[in-house]
Amino acid sequence: EPEVTQTPSHQVTQMGQEVILRCVPISNHLYFYWYRQILGQKVEFLVSFYNNEISEKSEIFDDQFSVERPDGSNFTLKIRSTKLEDSAMYFCASRGQFSGEQYFGPGTRLTVT
Amino acid sequence: AQSVTQLDSHVSVSEGTPVLLRCNYSSSYSPSLFWYVQHPNKGLQLLLKYTSAATLVKGINGFEAEFKKSETSFHLTKPSAHMSDAAEYFCVVTDRGYNQGGKLIFGQGTELSVKP
Numbered sequence: 001e002p003e004v005t006q007t008p009s010h011q012v013t014q015m016g017q018e019v020i021l022r023c024v025p026i027s028n029h030l031y032f033y034w035y036r037q038i039l040g041q042k043v044e045f046l047v048s049f050y051n052n053e054i055s056e057k058s059e060i061f062d063d064q065f066s067v068e069r070p071d072g073s074n075f076t077l078k079i080r081s082t083k084l085e086d087s088a089m090y091f092c093a094s095r096g097q098f099s100g101e102q103y104f105g106p107g108t109r110l111t112v113t
Numbered sequence: 114a115q116s117v118t119q120l121d122s123h124v125s126v127s128e129g130t131p132v133l134l135r136c137n138y139s140s141s142y143s144p145s146l147f148w149y150v151q152h153p154n155k156g157l158q159l160l161l162k163y164t165s166a167a168t169l170v171k172g173i174n175g176f177e178a179e180f181k182k183s184e185t186s187f188h189l190t191k192p193s194a195h196m197s198d199a200a201e202y203f204c205v206v207t208d209r210g211y212n213q214g215g216k217l218i219f220g221q222g223t224e225l226s227v228k229p
Binding site for chain 1: 145147149154155156157158159162164203207216217218219220221222
């Protein structure tokens with residue numbers, strides 16, 4: 001069964017450093033999403049991406065964040081200068097064209113020290 | 114704006130007894146609702162979905178949920194809990210129609226514990 005994959009599973013970085021979180025969505029999906037979950041809090045939407053551009057972004061998704069689909073398979077989230085409050089589990093999701101379900105990856109736990 | 118409220122942060126049941134995880138929603142139009150499950154160190158897995166068809170929705174692993182518009186509820190049930198059901202469960206609503214690609218809005222989550 002096809003699934004969304006994410007790498008790395010755990011990333012530790014120092015404050016101010018850049019990180020790139022990688023996702024491989026399900027191959028025939030066209031819509032891509034990033035969500036995050038700070039420990040003890042709700043899962044919250046960051047950004048959606050379709051047709052090589054951002055469809056929607058939340059207030060959290062400021063200029064420090066960017067997304068890219070550099071090739072036909074990967075979907076990345078970059079944080080340019082990490083802050084302590086960026087520590088969270090980051091989930092990637094993808095969706096097919098004619099379906100409302102979003103399929104999630106296992107997440108990347110980002111720890112900023 | 115769409116939102117969901119999960120009424121219990123933690124539910125504990127004995128193996129073989131029924132499970133009830135409660136969720137209320139708020140929506141300005143007919144919502145699309147989901148339940149997702151997250152096992153430890155795993156991703157979010159879709160259990161079931163409601164998209165304005167049948168109000169009683171059956172999902173995987175014996176779970177089902179009933180959409181009750183009059184009560185604005187979408188509670189998740191299972192007749193008999195299994196040890197493998199221990200996980201975090203999320204009630205989720207979309208911010209627009211089912212096929213319109215909207216973002217998912219999550220509840221706070223309910224941790225289900227199953228005692229032997």
